[in-house]
Amino acid sequence: MTDSGILTAGGAGSWWAWAGAHLAPVRPPAAAPAPASPAPPSSFRGQHFGGTATNVVQSRDIHGNIVFNLGDRQDAPPELVSWLGAYWHSCVDIGATVELRLLNHADRTLSAYLLCRVSAQEQTAAIATAARLRDTLPAGLPQLTATPVLARSRLSGVLEPFVPHQQGIAEIRKRLTVARSTRTDTPMPWLAVVTPLAGGAGSWQGIWANLAAFPAPVLLSVRLEPFRIGPGLRAHLAEWAGEFARLAVPGPPPNPTWPMPRPADPFAVTTKHLFASAVDRYTERAFRIRVSLAASVAMSDDAAQLLANTISPPQPGAGFVGDAPVIIRPRTPQHAMTAWRNITALNADPIGPVAPEGLPEESIGDVARALVTTADIHEAASVFRPPYPIEGSPTVFAYDAASIR
Secondary structure (H helix, E strand, O other): OOOOOOEEEEEOOEEEEEEEEEEEEOOOOOOOOOOOOOOOOHHHOOOOOOOOOOOOEEEEOOOOOEEEEOOOOOOOOHHHHHHHHHHHHHHOOOOOEEEEEEEEOOOOOEEEEEEEEEEEOOHHHHHHHHHHHHHHHHHHOOOEEEEEOOOHHHHHHHHOOOOOOOOOEEEEEOOEEEEEOOOOOOOOOEEEEEOOOOOOOOOOHHHHHHHHHOOOOEEEEEEEEEEEOOHHHHHHHHHHHHHHHHHOOOEOOOEOOEOOOEOOOHHHHHHHHHHHHHHHHOOOEEEEEEEEEEEOOOOOOHHHHHHHHHHOOOOOOOHHHHOOOEEEOOOOHHHHHHHHHHHHHOOOOOOOOOOOOOOOHHHOOHHHHHHHOEEOHHHHHHHOOOOOOOOOOOOOEOOOHHHOO
């Protein structure tokens, strides 16, 4: 049988199919190659630089060396937002999931892939749908070339390119903040809010350079699954928004013998705008998102923190509601296995408790639990950044897709 490049699994009326295409920026003109960067002094070995020398923020890279994450900013291209809208409409009713995957190589370049997974009752239908999406979905992404992966062995190597280290896996998740209510006139003893992502601003050059320079196999996995916000979630969002607004102002006296009004709940005062915003943003089109980093060796939190700060930069002066997304690490070997299965199968299963460490799971309700992995189209653009070339900056992306390990 001809190798279609489609991987399948299933049986008994339930089949899954995976497919992929290699993405690369449009090759720059041969007549004007990018100038080679001079070798850094030996005292700067392991440091990476890029962009302009303004707004320099110092941190450490994946293996403990200093990194200068420069403050140049780049809005998400409008064409990317349009593509995400088209992807949502074409895939929401067929249960398709897509993922952007970056893999590093020994020559300090990256390969980028657009992967998809579909399900169907029959194997042939799953294969046909996966092949169609593989060949058509990349078409709307600007300034990119797309080459279908036509060998199953090659696709398998993209889905599972190495064996991860148990301390080499991390997920980036929207920030969930929980506090006990100071009011007794509420059915919500715990108040939980999710900080939205910052809408796709920020250059990814530092992320790409650090991944390309990592001295061991490493990958970045960004999964988007389109779904419709149902009337139930919309109603619950409106209910929570109303309750937070009520708790954010003084309430009635606790009893007739104590005429002093109940004071406003400080947490509700600080966070009520987040639920009001959620009511406006989560109306129909949405994505379930997962962002994962994995390496074949132990990896510190620094690379994940750089990624979190790039996805949604901290807002000075905004307090915890302006903090960057959080880093989630597997706490047990079973959690690590789930995190890796998420990557190899394009899943999005929880890799441990959703409540912040030290708090009971019942401290968060279904609404906050859902919002942790829910993104509107602009939040999706802040995590899904294909390898767009940036004028004046050399790219780290490989044009030869065959170089995959």
